[in-house]
Amino acid sequence: MSPRAANPPVPAATDPALIRNFCIIAHIDHGKSTLADRMLGITGVVSDRDMRAQYLDRMDIERERGITIKSQAVRMPWQVGDTSYALNMIDTPGHVDFSYEVSRSLAACEGAILLVDAAQGIEAQTLANLYLALENDLEIIPVLNKIDLPAAEPEKYAKELADLIGGSPDDVMRVSGKTGIGVEELLDRVVERIPAPVGRADAPARAMIFDSVYDSYRGVVTYVRMVDGHLNPRERIQMMSTRATHEILEIGVSAPEPTPTKGLGVGEVGYLITGVKDVRQSKVGDTVTTAAKSATEALPGYTEPLPMVFSGLYPIDGSDYPELREALDKLKLSDAALVYEPETSVALGFGFRAGFLGLLHLEIVTERLRREFGLDIIATAPSVVYEVTTEDKKSVTVTNPSEFPTGAKISEVREPMVRAAILAPKDYVGTIMELCQSRRGTMLGMEYLGEDRVEIRYNMPLGEIVFDFFDQLKSKTAGYASLDYEPTGDQAADLVKVDILLQGEQVDAFSAIVHRDKAYAYGVLMTGRLRELIPRQQFEVPIQAAIGARIIARESIRAMRKDVLAKCYGGDITRKRKLLEKQKEGKKRMKMVGRVEVPQEAFIAALSGDTEKKDAKK
């Protein structure tokens, strides 16, 4: 039993030997936040009264989904024997979309707790982050969580973990974040096993930004890990990637509320506030130095965030466009990876083409737009980035099917590839292989993890993954499979752009870049969906799918022949007029494609695949 630290080390004056920087690597639902909360309670930095479930996850969406989007760092005192230590727990995002942010968080640590649910075993994303941690030479402390659960199988999963990272199953700690069992021992183990940070105290200051958060009251809060030197209040600092300088208005540590300090020294983890209003001025991975005595060499590992998935975001009510712009401008302040530019669609009106790190990032952004800004929006089918070369040797980067060159002959289309790792019970191997093969995957290998679980690795086009792959994977494996992927470059492929035409008019929102072998299937799917969803008009409406000028699939909506209420007498007039007013109101939500009136809902339903039959009556 370790007591709470009696004389905690003081920030800015802490001997690096007394510092331990660590993070927790865990899958969604495996209890990372609960364990973190428990540590805050046990070390006394959060009183029981203030304890709020999942203290570290600030955003509602995060709390609801039980996932962490933005990481933070908390300094906790802990005493082992007679020595008081400062433990910095750096919270990492759990999802592969944020793998760059994960890698920076890991780079800020010397060790990691590998936390695995004792009833579920390790998952694909956790494996991916574990690889990253090992690449960063982190000391790994394997831990099984939720050992209080009746379904827990600690023996089985301790063996699985030991097989993975080496060592004996007995080295795997067993805790329960919920009840607190084993958590004190775990903190002791952190002090004992994780190396203290090393740096040069007299060198020019170098601090790595591992997170950057927008706060509407304080502007951008930048989280840093000091490597060399010292940063002081009121000092002028410089961002090494841009050479921009700012004055430190406040410097401090999270305990877990922001607590100003006299500065930060070697190995310490804390935050800076400079008054900048946009997270882009404080980029994750960048190196902070002082303007007066600048370091000559930035810390390694910085890259610009690169959007991998693009989607059109449109307000369902066209008059919300200015609000959408404002909302995106605000989100951008806290989301350095979000990029967007205005875009117009025949079907959907005015909106934005936005780039995301991945599908979850897209989902989080659209969810925040809905929830935090009350916007009703539709996101078009996600698309990836293609490099198209035409025969006249011009190269075009295509993030939207509408940019696909139409005039010149195409000599090559290159698409982004990923290495996908899928973890699932062995019974599903056949199903998963079938799915991956249907998505143009090439198998790289397969490995057993323990007795009944398998890791299957595929090389796959990212474009196939963003198209509904994860949903398919989940539904075909009763939810058991987990997926992780990482970019591995690109490949040339026989890709074509399929357009959908309504009465000869192209409906841009439905154009898609697909493999030639799948063009027909896509055409049949979309024309069929639209036939179900678009109400009959006063004239026949052909719906076609085309590659260039060549029609590959065709459907048609027969002309409506009857649209009249048979009876209209004294008692019917009010009702009839109200119906007409409702129809007029409905018409405002109609989009015109040539002469064809299409309810916005039909486009949305066709995009989302929600093909409930159109209401033919009324």
Added chain:
Amino acid sequence: MASALPLGEPAPLDGLLPPSAADGAPDRAFGVYVHVPFCRVRCGYCDFNTYTAGELRGARQVDYADHAIGEIRISRGVLEASGVPARRADTVFFGGGTPTLLPADDLVRMLAAVRDEFGLAPDAEVTTEANPDSVGPDDLRRLADGGFTRVSFGMQSAVPHVLAALDRTHDPDRIPFVVGWARDAGLDVSLDLIYGTPGESLADWRRSVEAVVAHRPDHVSAYALIVEDGTSLARRIRRGELAEPSDDLEADMYELADELLGAAGYEWYEVSNWATDAAHRSRHNLGYWRGDDWWGVGPGAHSHVGGVRWWNAKHPAAYAERVTAGLSPAVGRERLDDPTRETERVLLLTRIRDGIEIPSLHVGGRHAVAGLIADDLVDAKAALAGVLTLTRRGRLLADAVVRRLLEE
């Protein structure tokens, strides 16, 4: 059990109308509608405000004529007190329900009350709806003697399996007899048909229209079956027991009816109505489409006077209670502002052959006319003469035409 009343403002207890209701009243025809909310059985498709004996909650059929007469007496007082100039009734229409479930004498008494309070125009059109199996020759003669001029029989179909699907109980072979008795009594005759009944084929429908033509009524109404929410028909369709009527088949049926009726000398004068000549059009119903004034008597009945529309308490028991207490039975009303009246004018006049004066349309409507002609929805010749009249195709798409005429 029956379609809900519209939402509106509450009607005042004394039923008084705002002064604007009187504006222009002398130029408008005045009709009286008397609702008779009783049926022996409820037909599966019907959502009208009507009740079988078991659904009456103490309101008695035998007392009904007295309650309705009570409202007729109140109505004159309300119009007078509201400053609406007294007008004789140009038309009276007894509908339901099944008016002929009441003794002929009750119907005649109610008509007499209208005559007492308002007076009847010398050429007044006085109609009652009738079920072919609830009237005999004596009833019809008594009605004619009492002042009725016209009877409208709910024939619906000549085909037994179609009548069965509609829950209609009458014997189709009875139709020629009831028509003959009405003729003998000196009454004009209208026959109602319904098309689009689940299971009804185009051949079935042809048989019904041909039968109607053979009976030589003065007037024919043919309505597409409307599947109303809350009816047993709607439930049976939802459960998949009956096929949903098809718009395309109904369009074929409408075209066939218009063809056959036209060939037999009947002219359409409203989307769902045909008559042998202008004199046999239903003047009462034309009043609805022309925005004239009418007082609707009875539970759930709607009235309209000079841009004020109101409706009565729906259940016969609630209705009886109010009328017996000397109160207006009106429970809700709406005052139509000018744009709303214009909307109603366009949506109603578009339905009739006499049509709408094109110059009276607002600019958006006038601009829509050329496109409507091009789409064969509006008769070109009439349009050149300044009147908007629907083509046959236009009648089938009348609601779409109205929407285009009302586009800004």
